[in-house]
Ligand SMILES: [Fe+2]
């Protein structure tokens with residue numbers, strides 16, 4: 195059982211990490227800022243992941259990993275021009291692209307020598323602990339990847355996108371995550387507490 199403690203401030207701000215990205219990996223930074231929907235989603239994912247990490251009192255190093263990995267987790271989607279304009283339902287090509295974006299992102303990151311530990315978040319953020327994820331159907335997943343996957347799914351469920359029908363309330367999104375064995379339930383309970391205390395509504 196993870197112990198929940200109050201976190202007063204998010205010392206590791208996502209905007210500081212965006213500056214870090216711009217300074218050290220300008221190509222990635224400009225790829226992100228040229229796609230506002232992906233940038234906004236990535237910022238939300240980082241904010242929520244860091245909030246969960248704070249509640250768990252994870253180290254600064256761990257929060258840095260969540261921030262830098264989270265910022266680039268969907269970089270593989272930047273080559274899909276119509277992603278957020280596509281109307282529901284997605285067609286076969288769209289689904290293939292969706293399934294491929296973790297590997298696409300990882301190879302982009304590898305090609306510019308982005309640190310491996312951060313790049314693994316991009317490669318593995320759609321894996322699920324019950325082996326139902328992709329691309330590798332892994333069951334043994336690191337805490338940082340598990341936190342990112344929860345933050346990612348929560349933001350996807352609670353945000354409006356052209357290609358999907360429903361937008362969930364924060365409470366409904368938590369309910370869905372609590373109902374899904376692909377997510378670490380102890381971590382989802384941390385998110386549940388954040389939502390109940392209205393810290394994670396976004
Ligand atoms: Fe993704």
Ligand SMILES: [Fe+2]
Nearest residue numbers: 235267268346
């Ligand atoms: Fe995502």
